[in-house]
Amino acid sequence: MYSQKVMDHFTNPRNVGEIPDADGVGEVGNPRCGDIMKIFIKVDGDIITDVKFQTFGCAAAIATSSMATELIKGKTLDEALAITNKTVADALDGLPAIKMHCSVLAEDGLRAAIEDYKRKM
Amino acid sequence: MYSQKVMDHFTNPRNVGEIPDADGVGEVGNPRCGDIMKIFIKVDGDIITDVKFQTFGCAAAIATSSMATELIKGKTLDEALAITNKTVADALDGLPAIKMHCSVLAEDGLRAAIEDYKRKM
Numbered sequence A, B: 001m002y003s004q005k006v007m008d009h010f011t012n013p014r015n016v017g018e019i020p021d022a023d024g025v026g027e028v029g030n031p032r033c034g035d036i037m038k039i040f041i042k043v044d045g046d047i048i049t050d051v052k053f054q055t056f057g058c059a060a061a062i063a064t065s066s067m068a069t070e071l072i073k074g075k076t077l078d079e080a081l082a083i084t085n086k087t088v089a090d091a092l093d094g095l096p097a098i099k100m101h102c103s104v105l106a107e108d109g110l111r112a113a114i115e116d117y118k119r120k121m
């Protein structure tokens, strides 16, 4: 059902946790399944220097959140905003069609964290 | 969002794994979110002597599957069939309404495993 990359990021997720002094925090819910995810970012100038996430979501939500955090670390805010759930799913060698909705959680969480940062600036 | 019992069974799920020489195996998918779960039972006479599960589902799916396996171990097949997703959710001190669909996975998986056992008898 899942690609090797999805299984890798599900069983060994990167950047799980929280950042107590985060510059931006995004907390979002998935309307389709009710799962939630929280993402924390540290920003220096224009660069996302650190990112952590927490989720109660399923395997696909964990894997896409993990991959999304890897993709945005060290990127500028604009580069991070250009990342969509499709980008993340592609980086994982795809997701089953029925699980694509789970990848929206990572994209929404990321955008919410960046918006939170901009609001506080 | 989740009760203490849900968090306990999510972070420390009971009976995770597989039974290679299982007497019945149920594999079911959740049409609402696309998550899957697999349940293995050992049956002696009329009694479920062992049970294990695997799921790629969310926190609520893991917790309800874990609790369901605890509830059916040592029970007769008829007692196990009387257990519904509502029974399991109640045993966990409830689930958020939006996550009740996740608990159906455990009930369906359990029924499928018992049906598989009866078919093979």
Ligand code: FES
Residues within 6 Å of the ligand: A033, A034, A035, A058, B030, B033, B034, B035, B057, B058, B059, B060, B061, B101, B102, B105
């Ligand atoms: S969201 Fe799929 S089982 Fe919970």
